[in-house]
Amino acid sequence: MPDGTPPRVTRTLTSPRALQAAGLLPAAALPGAEAVAARYSIAVTPAVAALIDPADPADPIARQYIPDAAELLTAPHELDDPTADGPFTPVKGVVHRYPDRALLKPLLACPVYCRFCFRREAVGPDGGLLTEPELEAALDWFAATPAVREAILTGGDPLMLSPRRLAAMLGRLAALPQIEILRIHSRVPVAAPGLVTPALAAALETAKPLYLCVHANHAREFTAEAAGALARLARAGVVLLGQSVLLRGVNDSAEALEALFRAMLRARVKPYYLHQLDPAPGTARFAVPVEEGRALLRALRGRVTGLAWPTYVQERPAGGGKVPLGPEWDAKAG
Ligand SMILES: *Cc1c(COP(=O)(O)O)cnc(C)c1O
Numbered sequence: 001m002p003d004g005t006p007p008r009v010t011r012t013l014t015s016p017r018a019l020q021a022a023g024l025l026p027a028a029a030l031p032g033a034e035a036v037a038a039r040y041s042i043a044v045t046p047a048v049a050a051l052i053d054p055a056d057p058a059d060p061i062a063r064q065y066i067p068d069a070a071e072l073l074t075a076p077h078e079l080d081d082p083t084a085d086g087p088f089t090p091v092k093g094v095v096h097r098y099p100d101r102a103l104l105k106p107l108l109a110c111p112v113y114c115r116f117c118f119r120r121e122a123v124g125p126d127g128g129l130l131t132e133p134e135l136e137a138a139l140d141w142f143a144a145t146p147a148v149r150e151a152i153l154t155g156g157d158p159l160m161l162s163p164r165r166l167a168a169m170l171g172r173l174a175a176l177p178q179i180e181i182l183r184i185h186s187r188v189p190v191a192a193p194g195l196v197t198p199a200l201a202a203a204l205e206t207a208k209p210l211y212l213c214v215h216a217n218h219a220r221e222f223t224a225e226a227a228g229a230l231a232r233l234a235r236a237g238v239v240l241l242g243q244s245v246l247l248r249g250v251n252d253s254a255e256a257l258e259a260l261f262r263a264m265l266r267a268r269v270k271p272y273y274l275h276q277l278d279p280a281p282g283t284a285r286f287a288v289p290v291e292e293g294r295a296l297l298r299a300l301r302g303r304v305t306g307l308a309w310p311t312y313v314q315e316r317p318a319g320g321g322k323v324p325l326g327p328e329w330d331a332k333a334g
């Protein structure tokens with residue numbers, strides 16, 4: 001390019017060299033990023049690349065997705081499997097920790113790979129897709145477990161599946177008499193809104209209520225394209241919830257959180273959870289102390305509509321499950 005402007009990104013970038021060629025990684029950061037790439041997956045979709053301001057070294061979108069040499073340092077408190085799913089896995093691809101609901105992880109691929117991901121040791125483009133017999137065994141487990149009323153599809157990102165496979169899976173689960181609701185956790189509507197085709201929206205039209213929990217951490221992720229994808233899903237009858245992670249340098253101010261939750265609501269998404277960061281390896285640069293998180297939520301109370309208010313939660317270590325972190329008020333105090 002004569003003016004030095006990198007070409008517009010038209011395909012998902014999956015290597016440090018591709019990021020550098022797109023102007024999203026400085027040359028000096030290349031060796032560190034290559035070392036990270038040897039251990040963790042990388043993916044930046046065209047939609048995400050278009051949101052990054054390469055001139056801003058502290059860009060909150062870049063920070064979520066561009067690899068950094070700091071990921072190679074594991075802090076003493078960080079754990080390979082922070083949610084400790086292992087003991088709660090009755091069959092491959094299923095996690096059953098709570099009596100009335102269970103996770104089904106049909107694949108481990110995502111549209112993007114977040115640098116703070118709590119499943120970063122497991123997610124990636126190759127591997128993790130359940131084989132047909134494994135999926136049958138997982139569906140048989142749901143059929144044989146009447147206490148489980150809610151099937152939660154996660155991964156990886158279930159909206160990376162073809163509409164045909166997704167519709168088949170949801171149809172099988174919805175047909176079980178004990179299943180009352182279905183849920184999907186996904187980053188696709190914001191990270192790859194083009195994947196939310198009419199065929200995908202149609203695949204999500206199910207006989208039982210379907211809740212889609214959209215993962216987004218910054219107001220800018222709610223582009224016109226993302227809002228269009230979410231509106232298509234809403235028209236298909238999908239109930240839209242939001243989940244975010246409290247992240248240093250991304251949304252660690254009352255203003256950033258207010259903008260994020262307002263952007264969600266404008267896109268028909270009700271903020272559900274704000275997660276405390278799980279201590280996955282190499283994620284320390286994103287950590288915000290719990291007391292600071294509580295103070296941020298206190299600052300929002302009263303200032304924004306109650307609809308914008310998520311529950312602030314933390315995953316307890318060793319498979320203890322999610323617990324709310326407050327903040328709490330004294331009812332008698334002024
Ligand atoms: C987070 C999680 C759920 C869902 O929990 P909710 O509080 O209902 O959103 C279910 N199963 C497992 C194993 C989880 O980690």
Ligand code: SF4
Pocket residue numbers: 109110111112113114116117118119120123155156157187215
């Ligand atoms: S989309 Fe979710 S599972 Fe995938 S890398 Fe990001 S946080 Fe992890």
